Amino acid sequence: MGKGMWVFAELAETAVRKVTFEILSNVRPIADKKGEEVCAVFVGKTIPEAAADQCAAYGAHKVYIIEHDALASYTSDGYAKALADFINKQQPSIVLFGATVVGKDLSAKVAAKVNAGLATDCTAINLDDSGNFNVRRPMYAGKVYADIGFPNAPIIMASIRPNVLIPTPPDASKKAAVEKVTPEIAAGDIRVTIVETIKTAAAKVDLTEAEIIISGGRGMKEAANFKMLEEMADVIGATVGASRAAVDAGWKTVSDQVGQTGKVVSPNLYIACGISGSIQHYAGMGTSKVIVAINKDPEAPIFTKCDYGIVDDLFKIVPVMTQELKKLKAEG
Amino acid sequence: MLTTLDPLWVLIALTIFTVGMYRRYRLWMRGQKEERIEGIGQRLMDFFVYAIGHRRILKELYPGLMHLFIFCACAIPILVIAAVQVTFSTPHLFGNFFSLFLDSVGSLGLLGLCLAAYRRYILKPDRLSDTRAEDAIALVWVFAIILLGFCVEGLRLSITGETGVWAPAGYVFSALFSGARPETQVGIHKVLWRIHLFLVIGLIACTPYTKFLHVITSAINICLRKYGPPGVLRQIKDFETAETFGVSRLDELTRTQLFHLDACTRCGRCQDNCPAHLTEKPLSPKKLIQDLKAHMDEKGRVPGENGQQTEKALIGDVIEHDTIWSCTMCLNCHSQCPVFITTVDKTIEMRRNLVLMESNFPVEVQAVFKNMENNSNPWGIGRHLRGDWAKELGVKTATEGASADILLYAGCAGAFDDRYKKVSTAVVKILQKAGINFTILGAEEGCCGDSARRIGNEYLYDSLVQYNLGIFRQYGVKKILTICPHCYNALKNEYPQYGTTFEVVHHTEFFLELIKQGKISLNGSGAKMNVCYHDSCFLGRYNELYDQPRKLLTSIRGVSLVEMDRTLDRSFCCGAGGGRMWMEEHLGKRINEARTEQALEKKPDAIATACPYCLTMFEDGLKSKNVYDTVKAMDIAEYILNAMKE
Amino acid sequence: MNSIVCLKQVPDTEAQIRVKPDGSDVLLQDVKFIINPYDEYGVEEALKLKEKFGQSTVTIVCLGPERCIESIRTALAMGADKAVHLDDPALDGGDAFTTARALAEQIKGMEYDIIFCGKQAIDDDAAQVGVALAEYLNIPHANLVIKVEVSADKKKVTVNRQIVGGEEVLELPLPCVLTAQKGLNEPRYASLPGIMKAKKKEVKPVKAADLKLDAARIGAAGAKSKVLKCYSPPPRTAAQIVAGESPEEKAAKLAKLLREEAKAI
Structure with missing residues (x-):
C-alpha cells in the first residue's frame, strides 16, 4: 500500500468547491494518525494561484497541480488519464473526491484504471480501531446506511457528499508545497468532443430534474403571487412547480403540475406553499428528501408528511424567507 | 274492396321487408357468437313490461306518453286487423265500446304525433339535435295513415248514416265529406281507403330501411338484455392463447352488441344523463352507438369498384380516443335507455384494445399501472405500509392469527389516503362500539383492481385478483365488509367470475342492519341539518343501494335529506369512476364541479x-367553489360515528 | 444499430429495506423487485434507436440471481430482442468493478454499436458500473445522458448530459457507453402480446466459467470494497413545526434549519 491521502480539488469556474475544503479538513486528522501527508490535486489548464493556499489553509500538506492545454474543460478521458497516470506514479493510499457530477464520473473511471476500491456519496470517513480506513454511505436512497471497508484494495477511493462534513476554520498561515505536474496526453486520448455547454437558469430546469422545487397551491390565491415563489427560487436555484388546484385555476401551466396526474418529482428539497397535501399531490413528490410545508391551516395533511412546517400566512413567510436565504447564501 | 292485385302488393312489400331484414341480420351475424338464452320466461315478461308496457319509456312523462299514444295507435289496429283475419269476423262484432276504444286510440295517436312534431321541431331539446329528414317523413307517414283511417271511417259513417256516438272522431271527419253526393262519397272512400292501404303496405316494406326498424329491434333488444348485476365486465380468460384483446374491429363485437346498434332510436335519454356529454366532453352515448351503426352500415356495403370496404379504423376514425377515455362508466346511460342498450361493454373493449394491444392510454395512467403492479395501490405508496392506518386502533390482523366472522377490507383509499383514513377509522370505531368481531388484512391486503379493470388493463386486474384470492383463501374469508363502493362492486359482483362465494356487504348496508338489531344507537345533537346525499354510481346504479344510505342518515336526529334534481338512478357521477380518478380532465368543464353546483343549488348544510x-371529488369541488369552509362533505360512516358520540 | 442494455434488478423504490439483525446485510425477503428505473430509460432509448434505424438488435445483459429473469422478461416484453443472463453464485457479492469486469468480458464477444446503462442502480446507488464498463471495454462514455442523437452514418453520437447548472453537449464516436438519467425518455408500457412474446424470446444463461475470468477477480473474492455493517437510519420523525412570535422569526428559523440541519440549501 502506498502513502499519501489525496483529495481531488475541484474548481467551479475559478473558485475551489467547498466540498474540497470539507474533505481536506476532515481527512487531515486521519492522515495525522496514520502519519501520512494530505495532498490536494488540481487538474486543469491553468489553476488559479490562490487555490493552493486555500487548500493549505484547510489542511493540505502538499498541492499537486496537473496542468495541460487539453484539460481546459472537464472530460472523463482527459482528466482520468492525467490523474490515473499520476496515481500510478505516486501510489497514494487514499484518493478522495467530492461526490459532485465531476467527482462521481472521474472517481469511477480512475478507480477502474488503477484498480482501486471505490465508495460513492459517502457521508463519513474514519479509521477503525485497527487503523483501517472506513467510510459510511447511504444506500437504497437513504433507507439504509452502511459502513464500507476496503480489505483488498491496493488504493482506496471515495467520493464524499457535499455539505455533510464540517470544515474546520481555515488557517491562512499554513502553507503547502506546490508541485506542478505535466501529464502526457496524446491526441487520441480524449475521444469525446465537447460541442457546447448550455447554462440553464434554475427556472428552466425541468421539474423532474430539479434539485430544489418550490410549489404553490390553492393558497397562492392568484397567478401574480407566484412571482413571490419565483423570487425565492432565484435565490436558491430552485424550480417553481404547482399543485393541480393552481394549474386548474390557470395560475400555472400543466407542465408545472406536480402530483399523481402531473409530474412525479424527487428533489432534495421540496417546499410546498399553500398546498394542503392531498394523497394525489403526495404521490407526485413523496420521495423528496426534505419536505417543507408552509400553510395557514394546521389541519392540512401536508403537515403529517413534511419534515419542517410553518403554520402561518405564506404571504408573510415567503418574502422574509427569501431575504433570509439571500443572507445565508451571501455568507457562502 | 280488396282487388285481386292486392295480395301481390302485400307479397312484394313482404319480400322487400324480408330482404331488408335479412340484410340487417347478416350485419348482426358478423359479430362474435355469444350465449344469451337464460331465462326465457323472464325475457317474455320483459317484453310485456318494457316493450308493450313502456315501463322505462314512461320514466319521462312527455316523451313517454307521446310514444305510448303513437305506439297504441299503430299496434292496436294491426292487432285488430290480425284478429279479423283469424276470426273472419268484421269489427262490428266487437261491439260499440270497442269502436269507441279504437276511435280514441287513433285520436291519441294523432295527438302523440303532434306532440312528437312539436317537441322535435318547436321545443328542439338538445338531445334531438341530430334530427334528420327521415324523422319528419316518418311522422308525416304515420300521421297520414291514421288521418286517412279517420277519413275512411268518417265517409263510412256518412254513407251508411250511422250515428257517430261510438266513433266521435270518425264522426267529426264525416262532416268533411257531408256536402258531397253519396256516389262521390263512395268514390272518395274507395280512393282514400286504397291510399291508406298502400301507405300501410309501404310502411311494412320500408321498415328494415328506416327508423321504423326500431319497432322490431327495440322490442327484441329488450328481450335480449343481460341479467345480473349491471356493469359487470366480460372476463378475459385466455391471456395465454388469445391473439388479440379487446375490440379494434367492428366484427370483434358480439352479435348482441351489433344488434344494439339497430335497436337505438336516437331518443337521446342517455346523453341527457351522461356526465361526460353534459360537461362538453366528446362523448355522447347516443352518438357512440350511432357512429358504430353508421360504421356497421358502411362495413356492410357491397364492396366498391376496387373491392375495398371502408378503410376507417374503428378506434381513431369512427370512435375518437377522447371519446373512449371520457366515459366514467357511471351506467347512467344504461339505466335511462328505454330499450336496454349498453355502451360500457363497448367502451371497455375498445379501452382493452388500446391498453393491452397498443399500450396507448393517457400518459398519467402508466404510473398508476406500475404503482398497482409494484405496490398494489394506485399511488405507489409502499405496500408494507398498507396496514399502518389501523395501528393505533387495536384491530387484529389476520396475519396475527386473529380469526373473525367478518373481514374489513379497507381498500386503497381507506388504507392510504389521509382523508379517507378518517372514514376507515370511523368504520372501525363503529364496529368496535357495536361489539362486532372483525379482522383486517393489514399489509397483506391488496388493491381490488377496479380501476385497473375499468381503464382496460384486464391483465393487471387479473393479477391483482389472483393475489387477493390467495389471501382470502389462506384466511378462509367468508364475509367481507367494504368501505369503498368500487371494492364492493368488484368483490361482490366481479370476483365471482373467478368462482368466489364469499358474502360482501357495504358499510351502509351493514350499519343499517346494526341499527335495526339495536347494536348501535344514534343520538345526534338534534341540531337541524339539511344533508344532501350524493349517490355513488357503484352503490346506486351498480348495486341498487339507494335506501340504505338515506335511512342511515335520517336515523340521525335532526338530519333531514335534501335531494338533488339528479338523484337515485339518475344520479350524476362525481367524475371519478371508470378509472377517471387517475386521469386528468383536460376537456370541457370539470364533472365534479358540475355535480358540486347541483348540490349547492339545494343549499344544503352538508354533503x-x-x-x-366521490368524497375527494366533492371536497375538490367545494374548494374550487370557495365554500369548503361552510359546507362540509363527509362519508356516512363519519356522520354515524359523530351521532354515536353525542 | 445494435444496442446492448445492461440491466440490474433492484427492490422497488417504495420497498421496505430492513437490516439483518446482525447488521451484516439487508433483508430482501418479501420485497418487490423491479428493473432499475435508470436502466429502464436505457431500454427505452435502445428501442427508440431500433425504431429509428430498423435492422437492429437490442440485447439485454443482466448480472444477478435467478429472480432477475422476471425483469429480463419485462425488458423483452417492452421490445428487446434477446438477453444474456449472467447468473452464477460465484458472481455474487462483488462490487461495481467485478460486475463491470464480468459484463465487459461478456460484451466483448458481442456485436454492438452502443451500450446503455443506468446512471446508477437504486439499491447500492454506486453509479460506477457504466463508467467502469466503458473503461474495461476501452471505449468512451458519457454519464447522466438526457438526450441521444445518433448520426445517420451510425459512426458517432451526440448526447446532452446533465452537469451542474446546465447541460453539456458531447460528441462521442461509436461504440460507446451512455448512462441514462431521468428525463432521457418515458419508458413504454409493455403490451400484452409483447409480454406473451417475451416468454419465448431467447435468454442465454452464462456462468462464471464461461467468462474465463480469474476466480480472484470476480464476485466477493474480487471485490475491493465491502459492506462491513448496515444500519437503519432513525425513523422519520414527526414534522418539526417551526414556532415563533412573528412570521419573520419563523421564516428566519426555517431558513437556518434548511441550511444547517437539513443541509438542503
Missing part, C-alpha cells in the same frame, strides 16, 4: 357520500 372517490 354526504359513501365513496372515497
Whole structure:
C-alpha cells in the first residue's frame, strides 16, 4: 500500500468547491494518525494561484497541480488519464473526491484504471480501531446506511457528499508545497468532443430534474403571487412547480403540475406553499428528501408528511424567507 | 274492396321487408357468437313490461306518453286487423265500446304525433339535435295513415248514416265529406281507403330501411338484455392463447352488441344523463352507438369498384380516443335507455384494445399501472405500509392469527389516503362500539383492481385478483365488509367470475342492519341539518343501494335529506369512476364541479357520500367553489360515528 | 444499430429495506423487485434507436440471481430482442468493478454499436458500473445522458448530459457507453402480446466459467470494497413545526434549519 491521502480539488469556474475544503479538513486528522501527508490535486489548464493556499489553509500538506492545454474543460478521458497516470506514479493510499457530477464520473473511471476500491456519496470517513480506513454511505436512497471497508484494495477511493462534513476554520498561515505536474496526453486520448455547454437558469430546469422545487397551491390565491415563489427560487436555484388546484385555476401551466396526474418529482428539497397535501399531490413528490410545508391551516395533511412546517400566512413567510436565504447564501 | 292485385302488393312489400331484414341480420351475424338464452320466461315478461308496457319509456312523462299514444295507435289496429283475419269476423262484432276504444286510440295517436312534431321541431331539446329528414317523413307517414283511417271511417259513417256516438272522431271527419253526393262519397272512400292501404303496405316494406326498424329491434333488444348485476365486465380468460384483446374491429363485437346498434332510436335519454356529454366532453352515448351503426352500415356495403370496404379504423376514425377515455362508466346511460342498450361493454373493449394491444392510454395512467403492479395501490405508496392506518386502533390482523366472522377490507383509499383514513377509522370505531368481531388484512391486503379493470388493463386486474384470492383463501374469508363502493362492486359482483362465494356487504348496508338489531344507537345533537346525499354510481346504479344510505342518515336526529334534481338512478357521477380518478380532465368543464353546483343549488348544510372517490371529488369541488369552509362533505360512516358520540 | 442494455434488478423504490439483525446485510425477503428505473430509460432509448434505424438488435445483459429473469422478461416484453443472463453464485457479492469486469468480458464477444446503462442502480446507488464498463471495454462514455442523437452514418453520437447548472453537449464516436438519467425518455408500457412474446424470446444463461475470468477477480473474492455493517437510519420523525412570535422569526428559523440541519440549501 502506498502513502499519501489525496483529495481531488475541484474548481467551479475559478473558485475551489467547498466540498474540497470539507474533505481536506476532515481527512487531515486521519492522515495525522496514520502519519501520512494530505495532498490536494488540481487538474486543469491553468489553476488559479490562490487555490493552493486555500487548500493549505484547510489542511493540505502538499498541492499537486496537473496542468495541460487539453484539460481546459472537464472530460472523463482527459482528466482520468492525467490523474490515473499520476496515481500510478505516486501510489497514494487514499484518493478522495467530492461526490459532485465531476467527482462521481472521474472517481469511477480512475478507480477502474488503477484498480482501486471505490465508495460513492459517502457521508463519513474514519479509521477503525485497527487503523483501517472506513467510510459510511447511504444506500437504497437513504433507507439504509452502511459502513464500507476496503480489505483488498491496493488504493482506496471515495467520493464524499457535499455539505455533510464540517470544515474546520481555515488557517491562512499554513502553507503547502506546490508541485506542478505535466501529464502526457496524446491526441487520441480524449475521444469525446465537447460541442457546447448550455447554462440553464434554475427556472428552466425541468421539474423532474430539479434539485430544489418550490410549489404553490390553492393558497397562492392568484397567478401574480407566484412571482413571490419565483423570487425565492432565484435565490436558491430552485424550480417553481404547482399543485393541480393552481394549474386548474390557470395560475400555472400543466407542465408545472406536480402530483399523481402531473409530474412525479424527487428533489432534495421540496417546499410546498399553500398546498394542503392531498394523497394525489403526495404521490407526485413523496420521495423528496426534505419536505417543507408552509400553510395557514394546521389541519392540512401536508403537515403529517413534511419534515419542517410553518403554520402561518405564506404571504408573510415567503418574502422574509427569501431575504433570509439571500443572507445565508451571501455568507457562502 | 280488396282487388285481386292486392295480395301481390302485400307479397312484394313482404319480400322487400324480408330482404331488408335479412340484410340487417347478416350485419348482426358478423359479430362474435355469444350465449344469451337464460331465462326465457323472464325475457317474455320483459317484453310485456318494457316493450308493450313502456315501463322505462314512461320514466319521462312527455316523451313517454307521446310514444305510448303513437305506439297504441299503430299496434292496436294491426292487432285488430290480425284478429279479423283469424276470426273472419268484421269489427262490428266487437261491439260499440270497442269502436269507441279504437276511435280514441287513433285520436291519441294523432295527438302523440303532434306532440312528437312539436317537441322535435318547436321545443328542439338538445338531445334531438341530430334530427334528420327521415324523422319528419316518418311522422308525416304515420300521421297520414291514421288521418286517412279517420277519413275512411268518417265517409263510412256518412254513407251508411250511422250515428257517430261510438266513433266521435270518425264522426267529426264525416262532416268533411257531408256536402258531397253519396256516389262521390263512395268514390272518395274507395280512393282514400286504397291510399291508406298502400301507405300501410309501404310502411311494412320500408321498415328494415328506416327508423321504423326500431319497432322490431327495440322490442327484441329488450328481450335480449343481460341479467345480473349491471356493469359487470366480460372476463378475459385466455391471456395465454388469445391473439388479440379487446375490440379494434367492428366484427370483434358480439352479435348482441351489433344488434344494439339497430335497436337505438336516437331518443337521446342517455346523453341527457351522461356526465361526460353534459360537461362538453366528446362523448355522447347516443352518438357512440350511432357512429358504430353508421360504421356497421358502411362495413356492410357491397364492396366498391376496387373491392375495398371502408378503410376507417374503428378506434381513431369512427370512435375518437377522447371519446373512449371520457366515459366514467357511471351506467347512467344504461339505466335511462328505454330499450336496454349498453355502451360500457363497448367502451371497455375498445379501452382493452388500446391498453393491452397498443399500450396507448393517457400518459398519467402508466404510473398508476406500475404503482398497482409494484405496490398494489394506485399511488405507489409502499405496500408494507398498507396496514399502518389501523395501528393505533387495536384491530387484529389476520396475519396475527386473529380469526373473525367478518373481514374489513379497507381498500386503497381507506388504507392510504389521509382523508379517507378518517372514514376507515370511523368504520372501525363503529364496529368496535357495536361489539362486532372483525379482522383486517393489514399489509397483506391488496388493491381490488377496479380501476385497473375499468381503464382496460384486464391483465393487471387479473393479477391483482389472483393475489387477493390467495389471501382470502389462506384466511378462509367468508364475509367481507367494504368501505369503498368500487371494492364492493368488484368483490361482490366481479370476483365471482373467478368462482368466489364469499358474502360482501357495504358499510351502509351493514350499519343499517346494526341499527335495526339495536347494536348501535344514534343520538345526534338534534341540531337541524339539511344533508344532501350524493349517490355513488357503484352503490346506486351498480348495486341498487339507494335506501340504505338515506335511512342511515335520517336515523340521525335532526338530519333531514335534501335531494338533488339528479338523484337515485339518475344520479350524476362525481367524475371519478371508470378509472377517471387517475386521469386528468383536460376537456370541457370539470364533472365534479358540475355535480358540486347541483348540490349547492339545494343549499344544503352538508354533503354526504359513501365513496372515497366521490368524497375527494366533492371536497375538490367545494374548494374550487370557495365554500369548503361552510359546507362540509363527509362519508356516512363519519356522520354515524359523530351521532354515536353525542 | 445494435444496442446492448445492461440491466440490474433492484427492490422497488417504495420497498421496505430492513437490516439483518446482525447488521451484516439487508433483508430482501418479501420485497418487490423491479428493473432499475435508470436502466429502464436505457431500454427505452435502445428501442427508440431500433425504431429509428430498423435492422437492429437490442440485447439485454443482466448480472444477478435467478429472480432477475422476471425483469429480463419485462425488458423483452417492452421490445428487446434477446438477453444474456449472467447468473452464477460465484458472481455474487462483488462490487461495481467485478460486475463491470464480468459484463465487459461478456460484451466483448458481442456485436454492438452502443451500450446503455443506468446512471446508477437504486439499491447500492454506486453509479460506477457504466463508467467502469466503458473503461474495461476501452471505449468512451458519457454519464447522466438526457438526450441521444445518433448520426445517420451510425459512426458517432451526440448526447446532452446533465452537469451542474446546465447541460453539456458531447460528441462521442461509436461504440460507446451512455448512462441514462431521468428525463432521457418515458419508458413504454409493455403490451400484452409483447409480454406473451417475451416468454419465448431467447435468454442465454452464462456462468462464471464461461467468462474465463480469474476466480480472484470476480464476485466477493474480487471485490475491493465491502459492506462491513448496515444500519437503519432513525425513523422519520414527526414534522418539526417551526414556532415563533412573528412570521419573520419563523421564516428566519426555517431558513437556518434548511441550511444547517437539513443541509438542503
